[in-house]
Structures are given as C-alpha cells and as structure tokens.
Amino acid sequence: MGCWLVKSEPYEYSWEQLRKDGRTYWDGVRNYQARNHLQAMKKGDAVLFYHSNEGLAVVGIARVVEEAYPDPTTDDLRWVAVGLESVETLKTPVALSDLKKDRRLQNLALIKQGRLSVMPLTKDEFEIIVAKGRENQ
DNA sequence: GCCAACGTTGGC
DNA sequence: GCCAACGTTGGC
Numbered sequence: 001m002g003c004w005l006v007k008s009e010p011y012e013y014s015w016e017q018l019r020k021d022g023r024t025y026w027d028g029v030r031n032y033q034a035r036n037h038l039q040a041m042k043k044g045d046a047v048l049f050y051h052s053n054e055g056l057a058v059v060g061i062a063r064v065v066e067e068a069y070p071d072p073t074t075d076d077l078r079w080v081a082v083g084l085e086s087v088e089t090l091k092t093p094v095a096l097s098d099l100k101k102d103r104r105l106q107n108l109a110l111i112k113q114g115r116l117s118v119m120p121l122t123k124d125e126f127e128i129i130v131a132k133g134r135e136n137q
Numbered sequence: 138g139c140c141a142a143c144g145t146t147g148g149c
Numbered sequence: 150g151c152c153a154a155c156g157t158t159g160g161c
Contacts, residue, residue, distance in 0.1 A: 009159090031144075031158095053159060096160080115143055115158050138161105145156075 002045040003126035004037065005110060006062075006084075007052045007117045015049050015059040018086045026118075027071045027081035034118035039068045041082050048121065048129060049086075050110065057093035058129055062086050090133030104128055 006026060008014070018024055029035055041047075045064040051057055066083025073081075099105050105128060106112075109119035121129075 007159090033144095056160075113143085114141085114160070117158085140161090141159095143156100143158085146154085148153090149151090 001123075002040070002042055003048075003121040003123055004041060004045060004064075005048040005050055005058070005108075005119050005121055007050045007110075009053045010051050010055055011053070015051065015086075015089070018049065018060070018062065018084070019089060021086075023065060023083060023085040025066075025072070025081050026084050027073045027079075029071070029079060029081075029118060031115075031117065033116055035078070035080060037118040037120060038080050038082050040120070041067060043067055046087075046126060047084060048126065051093075052117075055093065056097075057095045058090065058099075058133060059093045060086060060090055061088045061130065090130070092133055092135055094129050094132045098132065099129065102128065 041064045043064055047062040048058050049060045049062055051059055062084045064082055065085045068080040068082050070077055071079040071081045100111055105125060109116050
C-alpha cells in the first residue's frame with residue numbers, strides 16, 4: 001500500500017470541509033511532479049492531509065477511493081484528479097516544526113522540497129507522523 | 138509583506 | 150538548447 005501526503009490551503013479546501021463532505025475530488029494540480037504522484041496513487045492508499053500557509057500541520061488521514069482520471073476542471077488532458085475520502089482526524093495536529101525536529105523525517109519532501117503539493121512518503125515516515133498525531137498533546 | 142526556492146516561458 | 154526574466158508557492 002502506498003503512502004502519500006497532500007497539501008491544501010485551509011482557505012481553499014480544509015480538512016474540516018473534507019470531514020463534512022466525506023469524500024472529495026483532488027483536482028486543480030498544475031505541476032508535473034505532483035501530477036505524476038497523483039497518477040501513481042492506488043485505490044486504498046493512505047494519504048496524509050497537510051494544511052499549508054495557515055495551520056502548517058498534518059491534520060488528518062484520508063484514503064484514495066478513485067484512481068487518476070482526467071481533471072474535470074480543465075480540457076487539458078495533461079492533468080488528472082483522484083478521489084479521496086476522509087478516514088481519521090488526528091487527535092493532535094502534527095506541526096511542520098515538529099516534523100523538522102524529528103531526525104527520522106529529514107528526508108521528507110515536505111521539508112526538502114517546500115513547493116511540492118503531492119508527495120510520496122515511506123511507510124515508516126507515514127507511521128511516525130500518524131503516531132505523533134494520535135498522541136495527546 | 139518579504140523572500141527563497143522552484144517552475145515556466147520565451148528570446149536568441 | 151541555453152538562460153534571463155518572470156510568476157507562484159509557501160514558510161517565516
């Protein structure tokens with residue numbers, strides 16, 4: 001099973017909104033690297049949801065429910081969207097500053113390549129972050 | 138609001 | 150195909 005992390009500005013589409021909607025379409029990606037990652041997602045893959053700009057923390061876990069298909073927000077066939085469904089709200093948001101402090105997470109694309117909005121995680125990285133999010137405080 | 142890090146565009 | 154100029158993202 002693959003593990004991923006997606007970023008969203010809470011203004012644009014927040015985790016709370018995904019919780020409310022239950023399921024959403026991850027579209028609007030206009031970056032080749034991010035697009036390639038979207039294309040590689042498989043049904044059932046786990047996806048961490050990160051709030052950028054405001055919040056700066058991993059806030060929840062989602063799951064891929066629909067694999068890549070042409071992005072309905074454009075006629076340009078280069079771009080794709082996937083279907084995501086919310087799974088679990090983390091008890092404690094895991095702040096970017098905490099991720100940066102963890103020696104085991106220094107290879108995170110989130111840290112090394114700030115502008116990438118969809119990125120793969122190793123299973124270990126995924127579990128470390130989820131474990132932090134399930135702790136109290 | 139600033140700026141670093143990228144990505145994209147377009148002239149040559 | 151190079152590279153300068155410009156635009157965008159996102160942390161601070």
